Amino acid sequence: MHTDTPAYSLDDQIGYLLRRVTQRHLSIFNAAIPEITTTQFAALAKLAELGPQGQNTLGRATSMDAATIKGVVDRLVRGGLVQTAPDPVDGRRLTVSLTDAGAQLYAERIAAALQVSTDTLAPLSEAERACLIQLLSRLT
Amino acid sequence: MHTDTPAYSLDDQIGYLLRRVTQRHLSIFNAAIPEITTTQFAALAKLAELGPQGQNTLGRATSMDAATIKGVVDRLVRGGLVQTAPDPVDGRRLTVSLTDAGAQLYAERIAAALQVSTDTLAPLSEAERACLIQLLSRLT
DNA sequence: GCAAGCTCGTTTGCACACAAACAAGATCGA
DNA sequence: TCGATCTTGTTTGTGTGCAAACGAGCTTGC
Secondary structure (H helix, E strand, O other): OOOOOOOOOHHHOHHHHHHHHHHHHHHHHHHHOOOOOHHHHHHHHHHHHHOOEEHHHHHHHOOOOHHHHHHHHHHHHHOOOEEEEEOOOOOOOEEEEEOHHHHHHHHHHHHHHHHHHHHHOOOOOHHHHHHHHHHHHOOO | OOOOOOOOOHHHOHHHHHHHHHHHHHHHHHHHOOOOOHHHHHHHHHHHHHOOEEHHHHHHHOOOOHHHHHHHHHHHHHOOOEEEEEOOOOOOOEEEEEOHHHHHHHHHHHHHHHHHHHHHOOOOOHHHHHHHHHHHHOOO
16 A cells, blocks of 8 residues: 555646736736835725724725734825824724825726726636636635 | 716725635645745745756746745755755756755645645635636636 | 723734846857 | 857845734723
């Protein structure tokens, strides 16, 4: 008796595919919207949707942990797209909100951001795109 | 006349979904194989498949740029899983190869790595898994 | 009313990931 | 043959990401 080494094809593994598709997506996004990154845009989008939020709350809404959202918010503050203020009620809370410049940049880039998604999915048919989105949603 | 702000649903964007699914996958991988990271495992897998490779060549085979693969190789060397040697023919080239420990760790973890892929795709049926892999492959 | 436990934000340390710029070796064409 | 060009590896700077540990503020149960 012996155990054969099982075959392992890196190129067919879900993790490797996810990494490669993400690379392509980031490259498309960066070409279309060079001013900010995908995570920064996600933060702007959620602030626009939900209004001012605590920093950690915003992190949860955008799937970033506390350490990560802090870095993202810091860079957005540095770029003048977002501002922070202490919560008068809860002494721990740091409320993050869009500045006028942030709201304007977000509004101006929505169409480009939607185009990024379309371009990323360009190799697929309409039905295939919907299928992929649906399958990925279930792996969350 | 005016232009309505188009709707932008972050949760439905391909980039955001990719990030979230990747997070879940990395978490599953890290729980199953705590010794090394996904990228390090990818490097070991390609070295096992292709034999010793130049550092940049290995980077291309695993979809990492020159700066990234250097960091990965450095950490694998530090962990004793890989070794580097100057190429006698090409004075620029740095040949990377598996050590015995690296080859052994890789062989021992293949089954676990395959299980990671299975676990990541667990919410999907067999047919859906194949469909997802196929769709993602076309977005490379 | 108060102690235990939770949440908020912060910091540090590590590991990708890419852009840009660089030095040195290899190659290929005129 | 020799100069332009390409390739190989390196470094620096910036931006995610996560784990772990921390202090300070809030809340809940008893």
